[in-house]
Amino acid sequence: MQERVKVICQNTSTVLEVEMGSTLLDVLGQLPIEAPYPILAAYVNNSLRELNMRIFKPMTVRYIDITHFEGYRVYQRTITFILQKAMYDLYGNRKFHVRHSLGRGLYCEFADSEPTAEELKALRERMQQIIDARYTITRRRMLTAEINDIYERYGLDDKIELLNTRPRLYSDMYTLDNTVGYFYGALTPDTGYIHLFDVRPYYKGFHIALPTRLDPSQLDLKVHWNKMSDVFHEYHQWVDIMGVPTIGCLNKRLIDGDMSELIKIAEAFHEKKIAAMADQIKAAHDERGASVVLISGPSSSGKTTTSKRLGVQLRILGLDPVLISLDDYFVDRDRTPKDENGEYDFEALEAIDLDLLNSDLRRLTAGESVEVPRYDFITGTRQWHDTPLKLNSRSILIMEGIHALNPRLTPSIPREKKFCIYASCLTSVAMDNLTRIPTTDNRLLRRITRDYATRGANALATLQRWPSVRRGEERHIFPYQENADVIFNTSLFYELMVLRPKVEPILREVPDTEPEYGEAKRLLRFLDNFIPLYTDEIPPTSILREFVGGSSFKY
Numbered sequence: 001m002q003e004r005v006k007v008i009c010q011n012t013s014t015v016l017e018v019e020m021g022s023t024l025l026d027v028l029g030q031l032p033i034e035a036p037y038p039i040l041a042a043y044v045n046n047s048l049r050e051l052n053m054r055i056f057k058p059m060t061v062r063y064i065d066i067t068h069f070e071g072y073r074v075y076q077r078t079i080t081f082i083l084q085k086a087m088y089d090l091y092g093n094r095k096f097h098v099r100h101s102l103g104r105g106l107y108c109e110f111a112d113s114e115p116t117a118e119e120l121k122a123l124r125e126r127m128q129q130i131i132d133a134r135y136t137i138t139r140r141r142m143l144t145a146e147i148n149d150i151y152e153r154y155g156l157d158d159k160i161e162l163l164n165t166r167p168r169l170y171s172d173m174y175t176l177d178n179t180v181g182y183f184y185g186a187l188t189p190d191t192g193y194i195h196l197f198d199v200r201p202y203y204k205g206f207h208i209a210l211p212t213r214l215d216p217s218q219l220d221l222k223v224h225w226n227k228m229s230d231v232f233h234e235y236h237q238w239v240d241i242m243g244v245p246t247i248g249c250l251n252k253r254l255i256d257g258d259m260s261e262l263i264k265i266a267e268a269f270h271e272k273k274i275a276a277m278a279d280q281i282k283a284a285h286d287e288r289g290a291s292v293v294l295i296s297g298p299s300s301s302g303k304t305t306t307s308k309r310l311g312v313q314l315r316i317l318g319l320d321p322v323l324i325s326l327d328d329y330f331v332d333r334d335r336t337p338k339d340e341n342g343e344y345d346f347e348a349l350e351a352i353d354l355d356l357l358n359s360d361l362r363r364l365t366a367g368e369s370v371e372v373p374r375y376d377f378i379t380g381t382r383q384w385h386d387t388p389l390k391l392n393s394r395s396i397l398i399m400e401g402i403h404a405l406n407p408r409l410t411p412s413i414p415r416e417k418k419f420c421i422y423a424s425c426l427t428s429v430a431m432d433n434l435t436r437i438p439t440t441d442n443r444l445l446r447r448i449t450r451d452y453a454t455r456g457a458n459a460l461a462t463l464q465r466w467p468s469v470r471r472g473e474e475r476h477i478f479p480y481q482e483n484a485d486v487i488f489n490t491s492l493f494y495e496l497m498v499l500r501p502k503v504e505p506i507l508r509e510v511p512d513t514e515p516e517y518g519e520a521k522r523l524l525r526f527l528d529n530f531i532p533l534y535t536d537e538i539p540p541t542s543i544l545r546e547f548v549g550g551s552s553f554k555y
């Protein structure tokens with residue numbers, strides 16, 4: 001008689017006894033799950049697993065689809081593998097790059113030229129054929145040396161360099177018909193799980209349009225990222241010139257002893273960008289009377305340090321910067337709006353006292369003396385500074401906050417009087433040519449490190465809060481990023497090496513009894529690709545110091 005094991009499904013509160021060796025897909029077929037979209041993967045004991053995983057001991061299972069944050073990543077990784085096979089089928093070993101996210105999709109480029117309309121049409125048709133054929137996606141654990149030999153035949157030098165700089169005896173390799181790949185997370189069992197996509201020309205390459213996570217029946221085609229694309233392109237070119245386009249290259253530079261010089265260059269590049277922003281603000285001040293600088297950006301993008309460093313550069317130009325945080329204009333806690341879950345929604349625009357803010361701005365720009373509020377986060381009430389604030393002809397008011405670029409925030413200030421900056425951590429180093437590092441991962445690691453050190457919050461608390469933060473960004477920040485006069489990339493290509501030894505012990509504290517355990521485990525696996533960097537060479541004014549400590553600025 002076949003031995004059976006117990007499986008508890010959290011989706012349906014169902015308890016099953018299944019034959020040992022059954023797959024998660026087999027179990028799914030026995031459950032009354034009514035899902036409008038295909039199930040893509042599952043959390044097993046709070047760790048993400050592929051549906052073809054076999055069951056040999058009792059476990060708790062939670063199935064996810066594309067509407068889940070991690071389910072969406074499974075969808076993205078799978079479409080990337082399909083794209084890789086289509087490219088190989090059409091063009092052999094022709095190089096291409098998945099550069100960065102674009103809306104809900106991916107921006108890609110051919111390495112040798114801009115794609116033609118005919119090439120993109122053929123690419124889309126071949127991808128659809130691969131999906132319709134429902135090719136099986138297989139993961140095999142093999143000796144790393146054997147995988148390197150296979151990658152060498154396919155010309156996958158970027159993957160070989162990463163495996164060589166983070167040596168392991170065994171590694172996982174995926175196969176899709178005649179194509180091999182290395183991915184940093186779960187994929188679907190076969191290609192037929194991809195229900196919607198498109199391939200469209202964009203910028204210097206092409207856009208793989210994907211469904212929206214909140215409405216997977218619709219493609220996200222409203223992409224107007226001209227300024228953002230320029231910044232991404234500039235930084236990709238720069239890391240290529242610096243010789244660190246991928247983690248494998250970065251690790252090798254550390255092994256070769258080059259990191260001291262690279263840190264100096266990366267920090268100097270930031271300083272040059274901030275100085276250039278100050279020059280533009282000075283010109284706008286002289287030409288059109290711009291006196292209010294608004295700095296927006298998502299959580300942990302380094303807005304605060306950016307504003308402080310910008311203030312230093314403005315002083316060099318003879319201006320008098322005055323910094324105000326939009327957080328100080330929060331309404332009292334009892335007036336704070338709540339989200340659909342009944343929790344305080346601090347990301348909502350209505351959490352800010354817009355009437356008081358605009359009244360103060362009108363009075364300040366008119367030369368009046370104003371008592372500016374200071375928000376007490378412990379009591380949830382408004383306090384007041386002892387000294388009133390008054391601006392002069394050389395004053396530049398700098399305000400940073402997530403809503404800064406929303407026109408509804410400051411209707412009292414004419415557009416020509418504003419200079420708008422969007423700061424974000426646009427990670428430019430990639431895992432390899434086909435696998436980008438999500439900017440959200442970089443910011444999350446920054447936030448976990450800072451929250452633990454300065455706000456008394458452990459990794460579990462930050463991870464629990466993160467989905468709400470992400471929803472707030474999608475609603476209140478990203479739609480307004482193209483309103484910026486300047487987009488500033490706050491990422492440093494070496495920073496994940498520095499964050500690794502700081503954040504790893506914090507992530508390991510997340511217990512496996514919590515749903516967030518899977519996310520902590522995923523981040524730990526991701527960080528394992530970086531050689532840790534312990535250094536005192538990071539300048540005290542670096543944006544990274546805002547998160548790892550040791551900054552000369554006061555926060």
